[in-house]
Amino acid sequence: MRILTIQGCCFKKWLLAFPLAFIAATFFSAWHPSLLAGDSAKNVAPIPLILTEQEQLWMREHPVIRIAPDPDFSPLEYFDTHGMYQGIAADYIALISKKLPLRFEVVHLENWDEVLRQAKNREVDLLGAVVPTPERLEYLRFTKPLVTFPAVILVRDSREIPPSVSNLEGLRVAVVSNYADHEFMRRSYPKVPLEVVPDITSGLRLVSFGKVDAMILNLASASYFIEKEGITNLRVYKDSGFIYDLSLASRNDWPELTAILDKAVASMTPEEHQAIFSKWIGLKQEPWRPSRENILLFLFLLAGMVLTAVVLWNRTLRKEVAARTIDLQKELAERIRSEQEKEELRQKIHRAKKMEALGLLAGGVAHDLNNILSGLVSYPELLLLDLTPAHPMHKPLKTIHDSGLRAAAVVADLLTIARGAATTKEIVNLNTIITEYLRSPEHQDKCRCFPGISTNARLEDSLLNIRCSAIHLRKCLMNLIINAMEAVTQGGTITISTTNLYVDQPLRGYTDIRPGEYILLTIEDNGSGIDPTEIEHIFEPFYSKKVMGRSGTGLGLAVVWSTVQEHDGYINVTSNSNGSIFALYFPACRETSPAGQDKEDRAHLRGNEEKILIVDDEPAQRDIAAGMLTALNYRPYSVASGEEALDFLEKNRVDLVILDMIMAPGMNGRETYEQIITRRPGQKAIIASGFSETEEVRKAQRLGAGQYVRKPYTIEKLGTAIQEELRS
Numbered sequence: 001m002r003i004l005t006i007q008g009c010c011f012k013k014w015l016l017a018f019p020l021a022f023i024a025a026t027f028f029s030a031w032h033p034s035l036l037a038g039d040s041a042k043n044v045a046p047i048p049l050i051l052t053e054q055e056q057l058w059m060r061e062h063p064v065i066r067i068a069p070d071p072d073f074s075p076l077e078y079f080d081t082h083g084m085y086q087g088i089a090a091d092y093i094a095l096i097s098k099k100l101p102l103r104f105e106v107v108h109l110e111n112w113d114e115v116l117r118q119a120k121n122r123e124v125d126l127l128g129a130v131v132p133t134p135e136r137l138e139y140l141r142f143t144k145p146l147v148t149f150p151a152v153i154l155v156r157d158s159r160e161i162p163p164s165v166s167n168l169e170g171l172r173v174a175v176v177s178n179y180a181d182h183e184f185m186r187r188s189y190p191k192v193p194l195e196v197v198p199d200i201t202s203g204l205r206l207v208s209f210g211k212v213d214a215m216i217l218n219l220a221s222a223s224y225f226i227e228k229e230g231i232t233n234l235r236v237y238k239d240s241g242f243i244y245d246l247s248l249a250s251r252n253d254w255p256e257l258t259a260i261l262d263k264a265v266a267s268m269t270p271e272e273h274q275a276i277f278s279k280w281i282g283l284k285q286e287p288w289r290p291s292r293e294n295i296l297l298f299l300f301l302l303a304g305m306v307l308t309a310v311v312l313w314n315r316t317l318r319k320e321v322a323a324r325t326i327d328l329q330k331e332l333a334e335r336i337r338s339e340q341e342k343e344e345l346r347q348k349i350h351r352a353k354k355m356e357a358l359g360l361l362a363g364g365v366a367h368d369l370n371n372i373l374s375g376l377v378s379y380p381e382l383l384l385l386d387l388t389p390a391h392p393m394h395k396p397l398k399t400i401h402d403s404g405l406r407a408a409a410v411v412a413d414l415l416t417i418a419r420g421a422a423t424t425k426e427i428v429n430l431n432t433i434i435t436e437y438l439r440s441p442e443h444q445d446k447c448r449c450f451p452g453i454s455t456n457a458r459l460e461d462s463l464l465n466i467r468c469s470a471i472h473l474r475k476c477l478m479n480l481i482i483n484a485m486e487a488v489t490q491g492g493t494i495t496i497s498t499t500n501l502y503v504d505q506p507l508r509g510y511t512d513i514r515p516g517e518y519i520l521l522t523i524e525d526n527g528s529g530i531d532p533t534e535i536e537h538i539f540e541p542f543y544s545k546k547v548m549g550r551s552g553t554g555l556g557l558a559v560v561w562s563t564v565q566e567h568d569g570y571i572n573v574t575s576n577s578n579g580s581i582f583a584l585y586f587p588a589c590r591e592t593s594p595a596g597q598d599k600e601d602r603a604h605l606r607g608n609e610e611k612i613l614i615v616d617d618e619p620a621q622r623d624i625a626a627g628m629l630t631a632l633n634y635r636p637y638s639v640a641s642g643e644e645a646l647d648f649l650e651k652n653r654v655d656l657v658i659l660d661m662i663m664a665p666g667m668n669g670r671e672t673y674e675q676i677i678t679r680r681p682g683q684k685a686i687i688a689s690g691f692s693e694t695e696e697v698r699k700a701q702r703l704g705a706g707q708y709v710r711k712p713y714t715i716e717k718l719g720t721a722i723q724e725e726l727r728s
Contacts, residue, residue, distance in 0.1 A: 089128035131180035452490035487527035502711025605719030642672030
């Protein structure tokens with residue numbers, strides 16, 4: 001028995017895939033070869049489609065390929081009643097056209113003889129389903145076979161002694177003109193008289209009507225046409241010994257096309273092969289009648305299979321119990337984690353409500369105190385106007401006045417906590433607020449109160465702006481610095497730093513931080529740290545563990561909390577025995593301050609309309625980067641994933657790729673670049689991320705990627721990185 005196969009099929013694996021009844025039939029019956037179809041190369045992994053520069057150049061020079069199918073070679077290839085190209089070869093050509101930048105122009109010729117004539121004269125470029133023969137090899141080049149079928153002998157049911165190839169002499173045998181079996185019979189059996197017919201249908205009808213004794217034809221076409229034409233008195237009996245290795249055949253002066261087609265077919269998945277094969281080839285088996293010995297053997301095998309099934313079922317049950325146990329353990333762990341998250345969320349909500357309640361209380365107290373303090377501040381000031389410094393009442397009244405002012409400052413803090421930090425906000429740069437405060441007399445006075453403490457500033461040069469109340473942000477900064485001064489001893493250090501920060505994924509801390517662009521302000525000291533039991537309460541009004549007389553009112557951190565909340569920001573606190581870090585996240589603003597328009601000359605950053613591909617899973621980041629590149633005279637293109645980038649670069653060339661390092665789901669930046677350089681060696685790229693430089697970034701750079709640009713983007717950073725990479 002010979003089996004139809006697509007390349008890579010294995011008989012044993014095919015047999016194991018069949019139902020029990022068919023296995024029994026195989027062993028117990030004395031049936032002759034039937035129309036069996038093999039698997040489509042399901043165990044052969046597809047090879048990535050990688051074309052050489054020469055092959056790509058060839059396709060650009062030959063974008064249209066003229067293909068001339070056999071007009072009546074079902075199910076391999078044919079034209080339907082509407083003149084549409086159909087069949088196994090047609091489906092392969094359609095799939096290849098999706099993988100290659102080629103357009104296949106189908107030429108409808110009258111018959112196979114005309115197809116071969118035009119192929120010899122190079123009037124057409126490609127044939128769809130052709131068997132290599134010595135004659136055809138003189139003017140055609142063949143790909144590796146797409147499908148393989150045996151050529152069989154077809155006879156009438158009424159024939160008592162079916163022929164074999166070796167005793168066909170004297171019998172009339174039909175073959176289709178210039179088909180491979182025609183050349184095979186003419187070359188191998190020259191004494192056999194051949195009845196040459198123009199098409200398959202004509203030959204089958206001659207056999208059916210008894211005009212000829214047999215016909216040589218491939219098994220696939222025989223099965224298809226017998227069913228299509230409703231011919232019921234024919235059967236497939238013998239294997240002729242000739243194999244149809246059906247391939248794509250191109251002009252022999254175009255070896256590049258053969259190599260390109262082979263690569264395209266090799267890149268197809270097993271599922272794509274199977275879909276084509278299953279669409280056109282049906283499986284049929286001749287009826288069989290088991291003998292008594294067959295039945296006994298079948299029952300014996302059935303008993304063995306039942307026993308095997310019981311053993312396998314028992315083993316599978318144990319595996320399922322083990323898997324279910326693992327699932328339950330995972331489910332329990334997930335529930336515990338969920339409960340922990342709920343408890344953390346409950347505590348954060350409780351903390352927020354408590355701060356809100358304390359704020360309302362503070363607001364009520366502040367409202368009443370304001371009325372009382374107006375007398376304590378205003379009347380002493382009026383009385384002092386009429387008194388000289390030498391008057392005995394001058395000093396007591398001055399003390400009352402100063403105390404009233406300090407009380408008024410406390411009331412202002414209470415109102416900040418109660419009503420929010422700011423009523424009007426403007427575009428400012430946080431570096432400016434920090435620099436002005438550190439130079440202010442107020443800060444110098446504090447430094448004199450805490451001698452031996454050094455204050456350092458590490459401010460990012462290209463810091464983005466924020467929309468805020470500068471007065472309240474300055475007070476927030478002052479409270480944090482004073483808090484740090486009170487926490488460190490003589491010789492301690494306080495570090496103030498700012499940086500642009502892009503948060504890719506939510507961060508969990510004292511408060512949860514959502515993704516976005518931020519200005520990060522950190523105040524770090526090397527003091528003794530905050531007790532873990534107290535860190536939950538430090539932002540509550542009047543909560544303080546500091547020495548009375550040396551510290552303030554206990555409202556400083558409450559004001560900080562209220563200010564950050566009012567500015568839609570976030571705050572995180574970390575502390576240990578080596579010191580504390582207060583990290584404040586303020587939403588970045590890309591607007592420019594009216595008072596300080598950026599007039600920097602960026603001519604050195606401008607491009608020359610180079611094409612740049614932006615790969616980022618965040619739409620906002622793609623828009624920001626595209627806007628900056630447009631402003632710098634580049635031509636930006638953007639995609640949302642590594643997979644989309646590979647598809648884009650298959651069809652387009654760019655001068656530079658900007659790769660986001662973290663993209664989910666799918667490939668990250670390093671994996672994407674690794675795939676890009678296998679297809680486009682030497683492709684220039686830079687890496688961008690909202691996180692610190694990681695090992696993945698360094699791996700990408702070792703592969704050939706350029707600079708690492710930390711988000712959020714600024715024109716200066718992005719433009720400089722692009723210019724350096726393009727010039728490298």
